[in-house]
Amino acid sequence: MKTRIPPLWLLVLLQTVVSAASLVVEIVAGRMLAPYVGMSLYTWTAVIAVVLAGFSVGHWWGGLMAGKPQETALRQTGWVLVAAALSTGVAVVVLQAIAGPVMSVVSHPLWAIIALCTGAFFLPSLFAGVPAPVLAQIGANTAPDSGRALGALFAAGAIGAIAGTLLAGFVFISYLGSTLTLALVAVIYVATALLSFWLAGRLPRTALLASVLSLALAGYALAAPSPCDTESDYFCIRTIDISESPSEPVRMMVLDHLVHGTSAANDATLMYTDHAAMLDQLAVLRAPAPAFSSFFIGGGSFSLPRALAAREGHGPITVAEMDPAVTKVAARDFWFDPASATVLHRDARVVLSQDTTRYDIIIGDAFTDIAVPQHLITQEFFELVQARLTPDGSYLMNVVDYEDNLQTLGAMLRTLQKVFPVLEVWVEQRAPVPGERMVFIIAAGTAKTEQASFVTRSPDPARYGALSDAMVAGIMGRDTLILTDDYAPIDRLMGLRPD
Incomplete structure (x- = not known):
């Protein structure tokens, strides 16, 4: 298969979707930490800091990938999005697994909050931060007006973040709950990964198997016992x-x-x-x-x-x-x-x-x-x-x-x-x-x-x-x-x- 030259609108759509999914995870992170460490200024401070740290490392990594040939960069982006799906789908299982040991070993509540948030949500944020520089580089290289392309992709990231925040707070958590919301995000990441492989001109069989595995693990997370009898909009x-x-x-x-x-x-x-x-x-x-x-x-x-x-x-x-x-x-x-x-x-x-x-x-x-x-x-x-x-x-x-x-x-x-x-x-x-x-x-x-x-x-x-x-x-x-x-x-x- 030949590497495809993606139109700007498709790159914008891809960036919007990935950005929205990453902010959904950030909002859900605060909700999922609450049964263990409560919902306070400190909780949200830790969530925002950890997620931004993940995005920062992801952007740096994505910048290194953006300098490679387009086919290679898109293929590697596909693999990163598979990893985003995998780490997001199992975040609830990871949190439940580490909560007990962390709370027993880390005596100070503030450090416990940071440790739990980092253990469960740093990797999903890191992987979600990778595509932005790659897509920006491709847009600048292929669009007639590189400045217009970069502006559109930066705007798409912001619009996606707004949409993800609103959807998580007003729709997904209210109607789906935290775990099912993360499973849905994993599905979205798999879809964007497959699109990236398609744009790269080749869909490796191993990538397809990894995508299926990611969805299977997300399904497994759905079967994990919830710490809540009832998960409401507030508690x-x-x-x-x-x-x-x-x-x-x-x-x-x-x-x-x-x-x-x-x-x-x-x-x-x-x-x-x-x-x-x-x-x-x-x-x-x-x-x-x-x-x-x-x-x-x-x-x-x-x-x-x-x-x-x-x-x-x-x-x-x-x-x-x-x-x-x-x-x-x-x-x-x-x-x-x-x-x-x-x-x-x-x-x-x-x-x-x-x-x-x-x-x-x-x-x-x-x-x-x-x-x-x-x-x-x-x-x-x-x-x-x-x-x-x-x-x-x-x-x-x-x-x-x-x-x-x-x-x-x-x-x-x-x-x-x-x-x-x-x-x-x-x-x-x-x-x-x-x-x-x-x-x-x-x-x-x-x-x-x-x-x-x-x-x-x-x-x-x-x-x-x-x-x-x-x-x-x-x-x-x-x-x-x-x-x-x-x-x-x-x-x-x-x-x-x-x-």
Whole structure:
């Protein structure tokens, strides 16, 4: 077979498709890492850095290939795209295989994220970066106007990247899931590899066999067990049974890699974590009336709305939960009755901005990875919360911070102090373990809680109390940072520490 001179439109199409496929892999990489290391600024930083490193090495390699005769360059590009199909198709298997050893050997979370991302997604990115210089060189050599050809191919790469990003985020992951999306990308890489061989004038039998092998391995990856029971647009959702007795079911909801709630079938009011126990009890203690209205920022397993609904005489309950799949799982596995509350599948800040309803109690219990989402911890947001509270209403907020740090807690308190006249910090009354990651509840409003401590179950009885005003002032006095929409470095404040 004779080497074909490809028209510019075909080179542009090939570059667009390869670029789109490579960005699909990048978006999927972040989704697939979440069950192991969470979804945070650090996760996406590592994904972008590793993928760009792969592209860079691939472009360098492709530049070396571009200087060879066209037939050789296209044939080698075909082989590289077969390798892209192979490495992409098995990425999920590789990630599952290395996750355990990496997490056990690499103690620092940041390095664990980088190691996992590199192990699973560096090679697919490297191979995907090779074709661009080859296609650019061929376009410049064969097109009447080399400048026009180069411009078209660079534009095709950018357009493909945009298309791949949009398709991955809005279509593929939502309707196919991560593993099937990667299998589809492997098929696309095989198709582009075969096209490259065809343009080179020869389709080696070994290349055809390698392509079939790549597709077979991608199919094998589809059969691998998923870490998710449900993969939604937002989370990898798992339900874990922790019952001690089949007659007394207890289940735990895990979103990505963190527990977001635990519920018991036989007792809706039994809490299994310190933060849930404190929020539940403080809501009752600080409510201006027994039939108080409540607004929950985040649903999770819906343990708190369920507990509130189980009490006689409760007022209207509203929950803002971004992910409809989380609500479905809560109803299916965690005994939450959707009819007991008004559930809004929208961002809580958007809801509070658009609806002027006032509530007696607003509870902030939304977490992404280890921190509250940035837009829910700023002075502007707290001003919105204050505007949606009744005159005697209270805002209760869950905060996690390290015992020897407390930068996050201090920043939250200083910011809330700009909006609310009275602040309290509640915590379990015990001596903390050095370096412990502790759970605090901030109560903000116009008056103090009538009692300074209480005993409740979480699930065993424990006593919780409010820190003294002097201790709260001391925590706030450690820094001057106020969190705003313009600057709220929650990831830096929380930091990453070995478990």
